[in-house]
Amino acid sequence: MSPLEISSSNFQYILENYKEICYNVENAKDKYARSGENVQIMAVTKTVEPEKINFAIQQGIKLLGENRVQEFISKKDMYDKSAQVHFIGHLQTNKVKYIINDVSLIQSVDSVKLAGEINRLAVKNNKTMDVLVEVNIGDEITKSGVAFNDCTELVKSISEFENVHIKGLMAIPPIGCGEDVFEKMHELYLRIGEMKLKNVEMDILSMGMSGDYELAIKHGSNLVRIGTKLFGARKYFGG
Numbered sequence: 644m645s646p647l648e649i650s651s652s653n654f655q656y657i658l659e660n661y662k663e664i665c666y667n668v669e670n671a672k673d674k675y676a677r678s679g680e681n682v683q684i685m686a687v688t689k690t691v692e693p694e695k696i697n698f699a700i701q702q703g704i705k706l707l708g709e710n711r712v713q714e715f716i717s718k719k720d721m722y723d724k725s726a727q728v729h730f731i732g733h734l735q736t737n738k739v740k741y742i743i744n745d746v747s748l749i750q751s752v753d754s755v756k757l758a759g760e761i762n763r764l765a766v767k768n769n770k771t772m773d774v775l776v777e778v779n780i781g782d783e784i785t786k787s788g789v790a791f792n793d794c795t796e797l798v799k800s801i802s803e804f805e806n807v808h809i810k811g812l813m814a815i816p817p818i819g820c821g822e823d824v825f826e827k828m829h830e831l832y833l834r835i836g837e838m839k840l841k842n843v844e845m846d847i848l849s850m851g852m853s854g855d856y857e858l859a860i861k862h863g864s865n866l867v868r869i870g871t872k873l874f875g876a877r878k879y880f881g882g
């Protein structure tokens with residue numbers, strides 16, 4: 644075997660994990676009467692080596708989720724370019740410039756200030772930037788995201804920026820929270836969609852991780868962000 648074959652045969656567990664996730668996603672869609680809908684599976688790449696990420700892309704992953712600006716910058720040139728990248732981690736305003744041309748969407752927008760900087764750089768780069776508004780659905784002090792009750796106002800404010808397009812909402816429901824929390828998020832997503840604001844389309848509800856993606860699908864999620872269940876346990880906490 645060539646070195647390449649040896650290393651990719653070590654990655655077979657990623658293929659097995661991916662098949663299982665696909666199967667569970669399809670199952671959840673059938674079970675919750677969402678068979679006709681598309682649910683995207685994102686591979687969350689924090690702490691994962693580029694070789695493993697590229698292997699996952701070769702198995703069918705089309706979307707990557709990046710948490711950390713510094714880590715992304717050091718790894719992005721090694722990625723198979725056939726997958727799109729979303730930024731999903733806490734983003735400081737002064738770091739937007741490092742990622743704006745390398746990601747197709749920023750999921751973690753939670754302030755007018757951050758959206759304003761994204762708009763400024765989008766204008767400068769002659770583009771529009773797709774974003775999701777991150778909601779701190781559990782009102783957890785340790786988590787970023789706009790408070791649930793302030794979300795609609797924030798969406799309205801951000802919609803004034805012509806070069807920022809809001810494509811939906813992102814949330815991390817607290818571990819072990821009730822299903823009502825997921826449903827509350829789904830209702831907010833539908834409600835904002837009905838408002839028909841300019842520069843706003845509720846196309847993406849990004850909710851569900853390794854431990855709760857089937858439940859999230861039950862409650863309207865159409866983008867699940869999977870790290871551990873795809874690549875295995877992380878060696879250190881990557882945020």
Ligand SMILES: *Cc1c(COP(=O)(O)O)cnc(C)c1O
Nearest residue numbers: 687731852853868869870871882
């Ligand atoms: C790490 C992370 C995930 C994936 O978490 P797992 O439990 O490993 O699947 C999803 N979304 C965000 C924002 C994350 O930071």
